[in-house]
Amino acid sequence: MTSSKRILSGVQPSGDLHLGNYLGAIKNFVSLQKEYECFFCVVDLHAITVWQDPEQLADKSRDVIASFIASGIDPKQNVLFLQSQVPQHTQLAWIFSCVARMGWLNRMTQFKDKAGKDKENVSVGLFSYPTLMAADILIYLATHVPVGEDQKQHLELTRDIAQKFNNDFKTDLFPIPEPLIFGEATRVMSLRDGTKKMSKSDLSDYSRIMLCDTNDEIIQKIKKAKTDPHPLPSNLQDLNKRPEALNLFSIFASLNNLSTEEVVQNYAGKEFSIFKNDLGELIVEKIGPIREEIKKLLADKAYLDNVLKDGKEKATIVADSVLKDVYDIIGFAKP
């Protein structure tokens, strides 16, 4: 029933996108679109697991769609849509919350990180979040899911849910989706602390490069990025022991489509300041045009809304048909 190679991936509209989102996910979406049938969605229902300003939510979703297109995702060849506009996701998510076990969800490290010490006060949605993510993927019978390293555990849970549903109901409806985590920057780290992930929620603006940063901001942030006092390493083993340098080298490699090892060879023994200069310029060269394209696209709301309308229609056709099969398999009475 499913096409042999179908992708679904999602990005939250919970703030402007940063270099981690771009290198860990969106850049890979661009390269995969030629080979796979792709569904890319803005997961606005996931975003509301924490408070979102109702005045801004729709615009933030458009920002993500504009970032997809500006990065090179073709809106004609791929299905771009908003999760909240295809209600079959939430219908399947309920069913999956009856398939997934409490123990499985209790093991999710992202929930533990996000809830921190305030477990009793976070939303139920934050806890059951991965069942909605599994539904996002499996409602399209997606076979492959490109994501950054931080989503790996959620993908494993998705595979467990697909497997248990298939076993419980003696069906082979759901494929067991493969994560696609690749490139030199699958986990981009904070520019202030090479042991912490680059994230939207970090309080310091200097911890991340945003896709909307000006050229000056990019150069300043890279200049101020935390480093260590040693000359640049001459081999990978040395680099791997230096988290801040490793992060900056991985970013450089990923943006230039080189291996990290090649970057090490090119800069062996040189001063950090020379490398930082080149890195700042490289980011400006690669991200600057995307930023300008995002601005142009955001000025044409009608165009973006048309892309979303088209995406919603295409996504709904597939999601509706899969949900009907799921209802039949579970044995719900037919209307």
Ligand code: TYM
């Ligand atoms: P989100 O919105 O946090 O991030 C979107 C994508 O960006 C990747 N990413 C990173 N990659 C490398 N380094 C980083 N520092 C970094 N930060 C973020 C994420 O891995 C992700 O690929 N739960 C997901 C959204 C989601 C989803 C889905 C993804 C909902 N349903 C179905 C795939 C399939 C999330 O919160 O991503």
